[in-house]
Amino acid sequence: MNNSRKTLEFKFERTIPAPLGExxxxxxxxxxxxxxxxxxxxxxxxPKVDGFFYWTFKGTPHYGRFTEVERPGRIQHTWVSPNTLxxxxxxxxxxxxxxxxxxxxxxxxxxxxxxxxxxxxxxxxYFLRIFREQFGAGSRKKYRWDDAHPSAxx
Amino acid sequence: xxxxxxxxxxISHPSRRAIIGQLANxxxxxxxVAKPFDTALNAVTKHLKMLERAGLIERQKQGRxxxxxxxxxxxxxVAGWVHVYERFWNxxxxxxxxxxxxxxxxxxxxxK
Numbered sequence: 001m002n003n004s005r006k007t008l009e010f011k012f013e014r015t016i017p018a019p020l021g022e023x024x025x026x027x028x029x030x031x032x033x034x035x036x037x038x039x040x041x042x043x044x045x046x047p048k049v050d051g052f053f054y055w056t057f058k059g060t061p062h063y064g065r066f067t068e069v070e071r072p073g074r075i076q077h078t079w080v081s082p083n084t085l086x087x088x089x090x091x092x093x094x095x096x097x098x099x100x101x102x103x104x105x106x107x108x109x110x111x112x113x114x115x116x117x118x119x120x121x122x123x124x125x126y127f128l129r130i131f132r133e134q135f136g137a138g139s140r141k142k143y144r145w146d147d148a149h150p151s152a153x154x
Numbered sequence: 155x156x157x158x159x160x161x162x163x164x165i166s167h168p169s170r171r172a173i174i175g176q177l178a179n180x181x182x183x184x185x186x187v188a189k190p191f192d193t194a195l196n197a198v199t200k201h202l203k204m205l206e207r208a209g210l211i212e213r214q215k216q217g218r219x220x221x222x223x224x225x226x227x228x229x230x231x232v233a234g235w236v237h238v239y240e241r242f243w244n245x246x247x248x249x250x251x252x253x254x255x256x257x258x259x260x261x262x263x264x265x266k
Contacts, residue, residue, distance in 0.1 A: 010240050014247045018254040026250070034250025083238050106247065108239050 009109040016102045023102040024072040024095050036062075053077070064091075085112050157209065158231050164208035165232070169193070170201045177211060177224035187222055 016023045028047045030037040037045055040055035047053070051066045060082060068076035073095055078088045089110045096103045164170055173187060188198040202222065205211045209228040214221050 008237065010237065010243065012243050012247055014251045016251055016254045017258045023254070026254070032250070033253045034246050034248070036246055039246065104247070104250075106243055108243060111237070111239060 006113045007109070008111040008113050009107060010111070012106045014104050015098060016104050017100075018102060019100065020072045020095055020097045020102050023104060024075075027075065027093060027095075027104075047075070068092075079108070083111075085114060087112055157228065160204075160208040161210065161228050161232055164204050164210055165229075167201065167204075169197075170205055173198075173201060173205060174210060174224055177222060178226075181214070181221040181223035183219055183221060 018026070026032040027035050028037075028045075029035070030040065030043055030045060032038060036057075037043055037053070037055060039057050041057065041059070043053075043055045045051075045053045045055070047066055048069055049066055051069075053062075053064050053066070055062050062079065062081045064077045064079045066075070066077040067090075068074055075093045077091055079091045080086060080088055087110075089108060089112075092107045092109070094105045096105075165174070169191065172190070176182065176187060176190070184198075184202075187202070188195055191198055202211065206213070210225055211222050212225055214223060
């Protein structure tokens with residue numbers, strides 16, 4: 001194994017408005033929108049230690065093996081896809097009680113850094129969505145062409 | 155500095171993002187751009203210069219007036235910088251959170 005390759009790690013956090021056990025179960029239930037299995041075109045899922053998964057998303061195959069399944073606090077599995085160049089990356093999801101809600105943290109680590117995994121055309125829409133949401137949520141007065149250029153509409 | 159760095163610096167400031175948001179609705183004159191800000195005109199000029207250097211705005215002369223307009227093309231570079239899994243997990247987690255938010259709302263409504 002080449003240990004000198006450059007790898008990336010991404011960390012995401014969300015506060016989910018539901019109790020710990022429900023969120024944990026929801027993450028492993030393919031019927032619940034938002035978990036990776038729900039997006040699958042084809043799915044084989046065995047969420048127990050040393051259980052495997054295979055799923056395709058928009059025609060792209062993903063494989064993995066569960067290494068930790070500790071209800072209700074932690075799930076860890078490997079993650080292999082063309083975007084990892086066929087190498088094993090690691091996904092760790094932890095769940096922590098936060099009052100009546102659940103703090104969910106997902107870390108995707110050991111991702112090889114290479115151009116294939118960089119965003120392409122789809123990234124444009126993603127970025128625009130973030131941008132739109134940011135502006136949409138702002139309190140600034142919405143700019144109107146007619147307000148700024150009254151003579152142009154007369 | 156490369157252009158990606160210029161773009162990231164340009165969009166890192168809330169005032170400059172606000173200017174982009176304003177110009178995304180259509181071109182505007184300098185004073186129209188500056189109007190919503192409490193800061194000095196000089197500060198707005200500096201923000202515009204940074205946006206111009208990043209290629210995010212351009213100035214066009216129309217008669218005696220100069221209009222400033224937004225150019226979205228450079229943002230493609232930022233999109234290309236976003237990792238495929240950064241995008242994937244953000245989208246999945248947003249949807250997962252939304253599912254539970256909607257469920258909670260529905261349960262509250264049914265209790266009433």
